[in-house]
Amino acid sequence: xxxxxxxxxxxxxxxxxxxxxxxxxxxxxxxxxxxxxxxxxxxxxxxxxxxxxxxxxxxxxxxxxxxxxxxxxxxxxxxxxxxxxxxxxxxxxxxxxxxxxxxxxxxxxxxxx
Amino acid sequence: xxxxxxxxxxxxxxxxxxxxxxxxxxxxxxxxxxxxxxxxxxxxxxxxxxxxxxxxxxxxxxxxxxxxxxxxxxxxxxxxxxxxxxxxxxxxxxxxxxxxxxxxxxxxxxxxx
DNA sequence: CCCTCATTTCAGTCCTCACTAATATGAATG
DNA sequence: CATTCATATTAGTGAGGACTGAAATGAGGG
Numbered sequence: 001x002x003x004x005x006x007x008x009x010x011x012x013x014x015x016x017x018x019x020x021x022x023x024x025x026x027x028x029x030x031x032x033x034x035x036x037x038x039x040x041x042x043x044x045x046x047x048x049x050x051x052x053x054x055x056x057x058x059x060x061x062x063x064x065x066x067x068x069x070x071x072x073x074x075x076x077x078x079x080x081x082x083x084x085x086x087x088x089x090x091x092x093x094x095x096x097x098x099x100x101x102x103x104x105x106x107x108x109x110x111x112x113x
Numbered sequence: 114x115x116x117x118x119x120x121x122x123x124x125x126x127x128x129x130x131x132x133x134x135x136x137x138x139x140x141x142x143x144x145x146x147x148x149x150x151x152x153x154x155x156x157x158x159x160x161x162x163x164x165x166x167x168x169x170x171x172x173x174x175x176x177x178x179x180x181x182x183x184x185x186x187x188x189x190x191x192x193x194x195x196x197x198x199x200x201x202x203x204x205x206x207x208x209x210x211x212x213x214x215x216x217x218x219x220x221x222x223x224x225x226x
Numbered sequence: 227c228c229c230t231c232a233t234t235t236c237a238g239t240c241c242t243c244a245c246t247a248a249t250a251t252g253a254a255t256g
Numbered sequence: 257c258a259t260t261c262a263t264a265t266t267a268g269t270g271a272g273g274a275c276t277g278a279a280a281t282g283a284g285g286g
Contacts, residue, residue, distance in 0.1 A: 006132035012204045013135075017127035018274080019119040035233060048275055050234055055273095060207040069232050069283045076207065083203045090196045091125045094173040094189065131244075148263055161245060163264055168243095182253045182262050 015059030016087065020044065021052050025075065025084060028062065032074035128172030129200065133157065134165050138188065138197060141175070145187035 015021065020042070027033060027041040035053065039046050053073055056062045061080055064073045075081050128134065133155070140146060140154040148166065152159050166186055169175045174193055177186045188194050 006135045008208070009201070009204050010130050010132045010135055012207065013126065013200060014130035014273095017123050017130045019123045020274080022119045022123055022126075036231095045276070046233075047235085047277075051274080054234080060211045066283095071233065079203050079206060083199055086196055086199055087126060088122070090192050091122050093192060094125065095121070098173045127243095133244080149261095158246070159263075160247075160265085164244080167264080179253095184263065 012059050012061075015056055015061045016084070018052070020048070021056055024049065024052055024056065024073075025061070028074055029081065029084070032065075032072040034070045034072055036070075038073070125172050125174075128169055128174045129197070131165070133161065134169055137162065137165055137169065137186075138174070141187055142194065142197070145178075145185040147183045147185055149183075151186065 016025070023042050023044075024038055027038050033041070035046070035050060038044075038053075039049050042049065053062070053064075057064060057073075061076055062073050063076050064071050066072075075084070129138070136155050136157075137151055140151050146154070148159070148163060151157075151166075152162050155162065166175070166177075170177060170186075174189055175186050176189050177184050179185075188197075
């Protein structure tokens with residue numbers, strides 16, 4: 001893979017790597033919403049969320065459609081949705097594993113010294 | 114999901130969101146390697162790569178095992194590997210889609226004005 | 227047309243993070 | 257135990273990105 005390929009892929013993945021953007025994605029996961037609806041959902045700053053939406057759109061993660069003065073945002077497609085869900089489940093599993101592992105009296109899974 | 118939950122998940126995802134770390138993962142994808150081997154593979158800086166390895170480990174994405182003076186790193190488990198591959202394929206598909214879409218004489222998929 | 231509402235854009239600040247160079251730890255070996 | 261090799265850690269720097277408030281754009285309704 002070309003050097004710039006990794007950079008682009010990293011940028012794409014980083015689209016998911018922010019708590020506000022994850023919340024936005026959660027909010028529009030199963031149905032499109034307007035910016036104001038999302039702002040309400042997250043109880044966030046409108047400008048901030050608009051910028052994150054632009055970021056998600058730039059990464060190809062979401063799409064939008066205008067209807068009158070409203071802009072509706074939604075997850076780009078099934079595959080992105082699946083990826084999101086996969087990220088969720090893998091994260092949860094790893095989280096548990098790591099937690100369980102660290103419980104062993106700081107005898108980490110991996111030699112520390 | 115708790116507020117901090119999103120933050121942790123975002124951190125986990127960000128583990129994948131860097132070109133050097135993606136290269137490292139590619140390098141150890143199918144077999145464990147020592148730090149020096151990875152450094153050679155990527156033609157990179159030892160300190161830099163060591164730090165990225167620590168990051169990946171901290172995110173629960175990779176694990177390591179010591180053998181004498183060597184430290185072997187590998188992908189944590191099958192699920193992480195699958196997630197990685199899924200990220201790859203979704204990214205490629207989105208990339209194509211976006212490229213094709215932008216070809217339409219700047220008539221973007223989504224109203225711009 | 228003017229006004230209001232929805233959304234985007236801009237400018238500025240702060241903080242995180244990737245990178246480098248230098249130093250430290252730690253294991254093996256003579 | 258002194259040296260060498262593999263790796264980790266630390267400190268410092270610079271760039272990017274998240275956030276805020278204010279201003280700009282754009283669509284509809286009176």
